[in-house]
Each structure stands twice: as structure tokens, then as C-alpha cells.
Amino acid sequence: MNDETSDLNDIDLLPEYDFSVGVRGKHARAYGKEAMVTVYKADGTSEERAYTLPEGVIILDPDVRPFFPDAKSVNRALRGLVELIPVAQSAGSQQIDEIINQS
Secondary structure (H helix, E strand, O other): OOHHHHHHHOOOOOOOOOOOOOOOOOOHHHHOOEEEEEEEOOOOOEEEEEEEOOOOOOOOOOOOHHHOOOHHHHHHHHHHHHHOOOOOOOHHHHHHHHHHHOO
């Protein structure tokens, strides 16, 4: 058992907090499907609305957002990474070549 695991075992939890049957990442897929937005109105009230994200939309983590102000910068960075992937000559490499040539 490593130090991190032993630290977790030292935490006192109430019996009703039983995570032994928990599933890691159970809601991860749904997280990216819908965004909750709070709309603040001029009269001082607010309203929460759920928006379904269109296909292909991703949410950047706050720590990387300053580096990627728009879709063009994200795509440029990803295409640069794709060029670094070693690929055997196959249908997959043809797809990667097409992606790279889109820039």
C-alpha cells in the first residue's frame, strides 16, 4: 500500500458513505453532453438553462484556455501533435495526412 492510499484510509467517513460499489467515471460521458448556464436578467433574477452541446464541441479546462483563444489555435496545436504520431503506412496514415493537409 502506498502513502497516498494509506492517507485515504485514515479519513473518517460516516457509514452511509459507502463507495465500495462506486463506478469510476460513471457520469463522465454525460458531463460533456450538456452545459448548465446561468442567465442573469436585468431585473435581478436569474434562470438556469441546460444547453446540449453540438457534435464536436469540447470544453477546455480553465488552465489551458488562455493558450487557446479560438478554434483555429486549438486545431493548429492538435495538427502539430498529430504530425508527431508514428504511423505505419495504412488507411490510418492516409487519414492523418488528410488532417495535416487541412491546415
